[in-house]
Amino acid sequence: MKLHPVDPKELTPGLLQAFGTKNALLTAGDWEHCNTMTIGWCQAGRLWNLPVCTVYVRPERYTYQFMEDQDYFTVSVLPEGEKKTMALCGSRSGRDMDKIKECGLTVRYGAGGAPFFEEAEAVLVCRKLYVQDMAPECVVAGQEKILPYYGEKGGWHRIYTGEIAEAYSAD
Template identity: 75%
Template sequence: MKLHPVDVKTLTPEIFQVFGTQNALLTAGDKTACNTMTIGWCQLGRIWNLPVCTVYVRPERYTYQFMESHDYFTVAILPAGERKTMQVCGTKSGRDVDKIKECGLTLCYGAGDAPFFDEAEWVLVCKKAYVQDMDPACVVDQVHIAPYYGEKGGWHRIYTGEVVEAYTR
């Protein structure tokens, strides 16, 4: 069954449960060039009376340059059996390998030519609404963040996007 558009207001809370059991692919770019990466951090909700999706990207990641240069991004939830795809997209850099081709993913495009994958169970197409760097000085409890920083890389940039389109099976 192909993905089809769905009204954002009709999405069920199931989509909130996939983070923690299934990872997702964050993709940014357009029809000329794009990159995707596995993400495990994502927040969904409302701000300014808009449905929003918030993702986090380190400046060292190749996807970061696409997030910075484009107004739209997508979050695609793949089926749980797509472990190899998640591993490739989470461990290899788009600077060195065409992850989309290697994983056999089928590109589709939403609003703003935002790329996503036909293999997804759900897709959110988001238009950037707010961008801010995380600030280590604002962390209240340092214990919880220790595994995520240090030698692993820089602090994430926060991207909150208005969900302008949604697709499901």
């Protein structure tokens, strides 16, 4: 199947089922350099009457600087058969290796020159609208469930909310 443009409203309800099961790749960069990482945290919906996608990245991640430097990012949901790709992209740093080449992924470009992958089942191309750091003092309930995610594992995530500029589907 080939990826083709679709209306984001048609794609986002089914996309939500992928997070926590198939997971997805968050990618940022430009025509010359980009990096990708596996994500399990993502939300898609509406904010400020716009279709949006929100992702989370720790400052220690190599992808963080790409997210900071670029106006666009993408979320690519790969088929379930891509478990090795998801594992590698979630456990190895792009500082140490070319994960995209190692996984044999084919890079395409969307709005704003944002890189994504031809092998995906679904893709959201997003233009950054809002950025904010998460903070422990903002956790108002469930501290025993939430706070263990931090500490030895690294810093608090930065929240990136982007307007969905384009969506693609292999269906």
